[in-house]
Amino acid sequence: MLSDADYVRFASFFGRPLESFIRDHRNADYPEINHSKSGPATPLLVRDGAVHWHWASSHEVEGGAVTMLLGKKAPDVGGETRFARTSKVYESLSDKMKHWSDGLVARHGLGRAPWIEGETEPDPDRPRRQTDAPDHPLVMAHPVTGRKGIFTSGTAYGIHGMDDAEEIALIRELREHIVRSEHRISCKVRAGDIVLWDHFDAVHGATPTEYSSEQGAVCCTGSAPRACQPSTSRVSE
Template sequence: MNSLHAPAASSAAASADVAAHSLFTPLDGIIGAETDRLDLSRPLDDRTVEAVRTAFRDHHLLVIRNQSLDKERMYRFAELFGPIEGHMIRLSDGSKWDAVHTITNLDAGGNPVAKPFISSNYFWHTDKSFLREPSLLTMLHAVELPPNGGDTQFADMIAAYDALPEDTRRRIDGLKSVQSLEFMRRYTGSAPPTEDDIVAAPPIAHPLVRTHPETRRKSLYIGMYSSHIEGMSEEEGRALLEELLEHATQDRFVRTHRWRHGDLVFWDNRCLLHRATANYEMGKHRRVLMRVVVKGSVPE
């Protein structure tokens, strides 16, 4: 039975590789690919869906240009990659984010404000690493943009791991770092989590070096949620985490995405860090992005 089905499976994979290559163009630099040949306001055929999934596997960061999506269509597209994730973050009125929600610099009256509501977005992180099953994919859609700036940066943790000295790789393979929502709030100067938040998401240990479930490539799994390292003193563990983060976010591992209106950007949280940049006049210009997140699996 397996011998009969293997060639068909292999042929399908090869076809998806070819389609992905023809549909997406690699971006300059270390990571990412883009296309302006899709209209996500309409359902995609199966061949195109597989091509997009293949491109995501290979490039980890995809940019689909010139989209105009409502929340329903964005949800349906994201759902092609897995179950949609709920959210813990509460708005100023106490309500939680919807599955598809907006990231903005606006106050309750719709006016731009100089200080962001969520300051942690401006620190390097991978989404929801403090959960047992952290986020797989995060998707942003540009609705309103400032005339300049408001960029998002991405750092390639596979390349960063590969570039470590061999003795450092041996030292850190097998270690576990504790991911903590409470630590992140202190680290970034954000409001402390509620008791309900802490009960829902207690600190959890994940591999410091994560293996990608599809490519089997190793990557650093670090960022603002990384509190300490199991089996090390707090001081030694913090020093190592900060050393790795400094290494991993060097310019040679980082891509800066300069937004265009209509961009749909999504990335692989299993092997990329990201952060927003406050390089525009927040108190003057509106910046509105729609966001949705796909749930992932337990890191290995």
């Protein structure tokens, strides 16, 4: 198992590590490391808080580009991380839909995207965290490959120039299209495994799990690959 120092150093090959906006989740010695831990005693809405399709830190002005996840513990059954390719989704759109969606700009806020089937909705009684409220292109080109992908994450809640009903309907339709079975895979992260994914071409989400024991991971996310400037990354465990 990598030490915390080695983990951050490895993450730095992919960019400058970012710190989690949730201070309580930061490693005391290495704040670039974000701890994620759940178990039988964890409240349900907190435990399954990542059971929605998203791009980590899309609610921030400087969003992540790469996440590096190191497994510490895993349940015997369940606990998979699911991934869906956003570039494949864009490629599957009609030419008319591509032309229409290119150039649209979406408003983002933490936990504010219209929820779709299978996701865990945020606890309405939980105090809202103070985060950025950025605008991002609805169609985003990969900074290295140039491939376009649909960028709704789990945070897009509005589109400039559209009325409320129209923008919500479009965002929900795109989010449902992104996670169709032909666009997604799943991965079981076990103790000692390191999984990396590219935010510019993927959204991810956890799966609900009935825990008989504790599960834990550490993660690193960055805002841009090494080839891009400015270069940043984030680490979690």
